[in-house]
Amino acid sequence: MSGRLSAAEWRAVLRLARPHVRVAPAMIALGIAASLAETTGITLVVVFLYAAMGHGARGPSPGGPLGLVSDLAARHLGGGGIVALTLGIFALIAAKAGLSLAYDVVSAGIRNRLSERVRNALHRRYLHAPYADIRRHDQGTLLNVLATASWSIADGCMSAARVVINACSVAVFGVFLFAMSWRITCVAAIGSLMLFAAMQLLSRRAHALGAETRRVNHGLAGETLATLQGMRTIRAFGQERRRQASFESASADARAIGFRLEWLYAMIQPTTEIGYFALLCVVVALAQASGISFATTLACVALLYRLQPHLRELEGHLLHVVVLGPDIRSVLALLDCGADGDSGEARAGDRRFSGLREGIRFDRVAYTHPGSREPALADASFTIAAGGRTVILGDSGAGKTTIVNLLLRLYRPDAGAILVDGVPLDRLARGDWLGRIAVAGQDVELIEGTVADNIRLARPDAAAAALRAAADVAGALDFIDGLPDGIDSWIGQQGLNLSGGQRQRIGIARAVLCDPDLLILDEATNALDAVTEARVAARLDAAFAGRTMVIVTHRAGTARPGDHVVRVQQGGVSATAEAGRPGARPARVA
Ligand SMILES: Nc1ncnc2c1ncn2[C@@H]1O[C@H](COP(=O)(O)OP(=O)(O)OP(=O)(O)O)[C@@H](O)[C@H]1O
Numbered sequence: 211m212s213g214r215l216s217a218a219e220w221r222a223v224l225r226l227a228r229p230h231v232r233v234a235p236a237m238i239a240l241g242i243a244a245s246l247a248e249t250t251g252i253t254l255v256v257v258f259l260y261a262a263m264g265h266g267a268r269g270p271s272p273g274g275p276l277g278l279v280s281d282l283a284a285r286h287l288g289g290g291g292i293v294a295l296t297l298g299i300f301a302l303i304a305a306k307a308g309l310s311l312a313y314d315v316v317s318a319g320i321r322n323r324l325s326e327r328v329r330n331a332l333h334r335r336y337l338h339a340p341y342a343d344i345r346r347h348d349q350g351t352l353l354n355v356l357a358t359a360s361w362s363i364a365d366g367c368m369s370a371a372r373v374v375i376n377a378c379s380v381a382v383f384g385v386f387l388f389a390m391s392w393r394i395t396c397v398a399a400i401g402s403l404m405l406f407a408a409m410q411l412l413s414r415r416a417h418a419l420g421a422e423t424r425r426v427n428h429g430l431a432g433e434t435l436a437t438l439q440g441m442r443t444i445r446a447f448g449q450e451r452r453r454q455a456s457f458e459s460a461s462a463d464a465r466a467i468g469f470r471l472e473w474l475y476a477m478i479q480p481t482t483e484i485g486y487f488a489l490l491c492v493v494v495a496l497a498q499a500s501g502i503s504f505a506t507t508l509a510c511v512a513l514l515y516r517l518q519p520h521l522r523e524l525e526g527h528l529l530h531v532v533v534l535g536p537d538i539r540s541v542l543a544l545l546d547c548g549a550d551g552d553s554g555e556a557r558a559g560d561r562r563f564s565g566l567r568e569g570i571r572f573d574r575v576a577y578t579h580p581g582s583r584e585p586a587l588a589d590a591s592f593t594i595a596a597g598g599r600t601v602i603l604g605d606s607g608a609g610k611t612t613i614v615n616l617l618l619r620l621y622r623p624d625a626g627a628i629l630v631d632g633v634p635l636d637r638l639a640r641g642d643w644l645g646r647i648a649v650a651g652q653d654v655e656l657i658e659g660t661v662a663d664n665i666r667l668a669r670p671d672a673a674a675a676a677l678r679a680a681a682d683v684a685g686a687l688d689f690i691d692g693l694p695d696g697i698d699s700w701i702g703q704q705g706l707n708l709s710g711g712q713r714q715r716i717g718i719a720r721a722v723l724c725d726p727d728l729l730i731l732d733e734a735t736n737a738l739d740a741v742t743e744a745r746v747a748a749r750l751d752a753a754f755a756g757r758t759m760v761i762v763t764h765r766a767g768t769a770r771p772g773d774h775v776v777r778v779q780q781g782g783v784s785a786t787a788e789a790g791r792p793g794a795r796p797a798r799v800a
Contacts, residue, residue: 214417215366215535222542226328227367230320234371237316241375242382244309245520249386251302252516256509258295317368324364331545332356339547341620342580347544350432355544358427362537369527369534376524383517387510391502394493394510401489402521405482409525412474412481413532419471420533424540426463433460471533475526482522490514563642566727566758567631570594570617572783574626577612586612589626590783592776594728594760596631601769602762604778610762613778614649614732617760648726652733654717656708661690662697665719672723683753684719685746686712710737718746722753729754732762 215223224231332355336344344352380402388395437444437453444453490511497507571593578585587609594600604610615621616628619640628635635643648668656664665677672680677697681687689712693699701707701716708716714737721729729750735743750759761768769775776783 214532215538219539219542222545223363223366223538226331226363226545227324229327230324230367233316233320237313237320237371238374238378240309240313240316241372242378244306244313245375245379245382247302247306247309248516249382249513251299251306252512253386253509254295254299254302256505256512258292258299259508317371321364321368324367325361328363328541328545329356329360332360332541335545335547340622341615343547346580347547348428348432349435350430351428351540352544353435354428354431355540357431359424359537359541362534363541366531366534366538369530372527373524373531376520376527379520380517380524383513383520387513387517390506390510390513391497393496393500394502394507394514397493397496398489398510398514398517401485401492405485405489405521406525408481408485409478409529412477413529416474416529416532417535419467419474421536423467423471423533424536426460426467430460430464433457475529478522478526478529482518482525486514486518486521558640559636559638559643561633561637561639563630563633563638563646565646566596569596569631569758570635570728571629571632572613572616572626573629575616575623575628576625577616577621577623579612585624587616588780588782590778591626592783593774594758594776595774596758597756599759599761599770599773601773601775602760602778603764603766603769603775605764608764608778608780610764610778611651611732614651614730614760614762617647617730618649619643645724646726647728647730648721648724649730649732650714650717650721650734652714652736654713654720656701656713656716658700658702660695660698660700661693661716664701664716665697665723668720668724676723677719680723681715681719683722683749684715685742685749686715686719689715711739711742714738715746718750722750726757728758728760730760730762733764736763736765 336352336356384395384399387398433456437457440453444450493510493514494507496502497510502510572590575587575590576585577587590609590613602610602613612621616623617635619635622636630638630643657667661681662674662677665680666672669676674697678687681690681697690697690699699707714734718731718734721731721734731750735746738746761773
C-alpha cells in the first residue's frame, strides 16, 4: 500500500467533511487576508524606516512598489507622514491579529464539529455493521480508532486547508517580492525549492513513523483494555507484576515513538532556519553585486524573513498529513466495515410483526463464522412451536448460541431459511421482531451503573414499579432489597459487586422487563444453586404461561415432560422429540 493517501481516500475524507466544505473558502480567505495584511505591513515598516532615516520625498527613491508607497506617503501625508505610517502599520498589525483570531475560532469550530461527526459515524458503524464483521476487530483497535484516531480526519482536513493557505501566502509574498526585484525572487524561489526537496526526505520518514505510531497506540489501548477487563483475574492469579511490565513495555514504545515524532517535527525549524539564513546571505550578496538599492534589499530581506514561518508551516503541514495517513486510513476502513454487507439497518425488513402465531422454522440453516473453517451450524432443521417450551440441548461448542444469535438477527444464515410464521425472518420489521423477543444468557453484559440502570437497559422508559415486578419474576428482588441502596445500588465495574448468580438474575429481570412473546434463556440460570434455580424457573413458567420459551442448555435434565427438545450436535440437529417421550416424534436428522 502506498504511503500517501490516494485520491479515492481523499475523496472519502472530503465526503465526511462535506457539511463543512462550504466554510472552507471563507476560512482560506481569512488566512490569505491575514497574510496580505502582514506583507503590506512589512512594506510599510520598510517605508517607515526609510522615512525615519530622512529619505522619503526628499531622498532617493528605492524604486518599485516601495518607491511608489514611499512617494505617495511623502506627497499626501506631508509632515504628519511618520505618524500616519505608524498608524497604518498599527492598523495592519491589528487587522492581521484580528484575522488570525477569526481564522483560529472558525477552524477550531470546524475541527471539533468534524471530529464529532466522525466519532458519531464510527460509533454508529460499531452498532450497525454486521455483528460478525465488527467482532473481528480487536477491542483495542476499536477503542483507539474511536477515541484517538477519529481526530485524524479533522486534523488532516485542517492541515490540508493550512497547506492551501500557506501556499497562497507564499504566492502573495512572492508577488510582493517579484514587484520589488525579479532577480531576488528567482534566487529565493530556487533556494526555497531546494529546501523543500530536503524536506521530502523527512516526509518519507514521517510516513513510516505515522504507521508505527498507529500500531503502538493500538497496542497501548489493547494493554489498557486487558488491565481493565482482567483486573480480577490478574489479581487472583498474582499476575500484577507481569501485567505492569507488559503495560510499561507498550507505554515505553508510545514514549519512544512520540519522542521520535516530535524530534522529526523539531528538525523542520533548524533545517529551514539555517537554509533560509544561507539564502538571505545569497540574496544580500546578489543585491550588492547587481546594484539593487538598500531600501529594496532591506524590504526583500524583511519579506523573505517573514516568509520563512509560512514556508515552515507549509512543510510542517505537508508532513503532518503524511503522518496522519495511517490513522485516517484506519478510520476509513472501519467506517467502511461491512458497508457492502447487509447491516442490521440495511435489512431492517418491512413486514410488520405483531406476535408469534404458529412458530419458528429453521429450514436447512447453515452458518459459518467469518474466518472459521468449520461451520458452526450445518443444515439444521427444526421448529420452535409458538406458545410452548422448546429446549435446545447440546454439548459445549455444538452451535446453540449460534442459533440464538441467528434468532436475534446478529448473524444471517449462509444457506437455508429461518421462517417466522412462514415469513423469512429478515423480511420482518427489525424493530417489531426485536421488540417481541428477549434473551438472557450465562454471561450477562452489565454496564457500570446501578441495578436499576442495568435492568432498564432494554427498556429505558420503564417505570419503577415495572422494574421491581420484573426483578421479582427473576427471583432478584430479595437480594436487591438487601443491597445498601436497594435497586439504586452501584454494581461496580462489570457488576463485580454482585455474585455470578445475582448477575444472571439481573440479566433475566432485564429480559422479563421487555414482556416478550418469545423468551430465550441461554444457560441463563447455570450459576444459581438448585433451589434458587427451581424457584426462578417456577416464577418464569407462571409469568410466561402460554408464551413461547426457548431454553438453551447442555443439561439433559432441564427438559420437562411436554417440552419440545431439539438436540444440536456438531453444528447439525441430530434429533427433535418431545421430552419424556423420545419416540413420540420421528427424529429429523440434518
Ligand atoms: N465469533 C466466532 N468466530 C469464530 N468461531 C466461533 C465464533 N463464535 C462461536 N464460534 C465457534 O462456533 C462453534 C459453535 O459455537 P456456539 O457458541 O454456538 O456453541 P454453544 O453450543 O453455544 O457452546 P457453549 O454451550 O459452550 O456456549 C464453536 O466451535 C465455536 O468455537
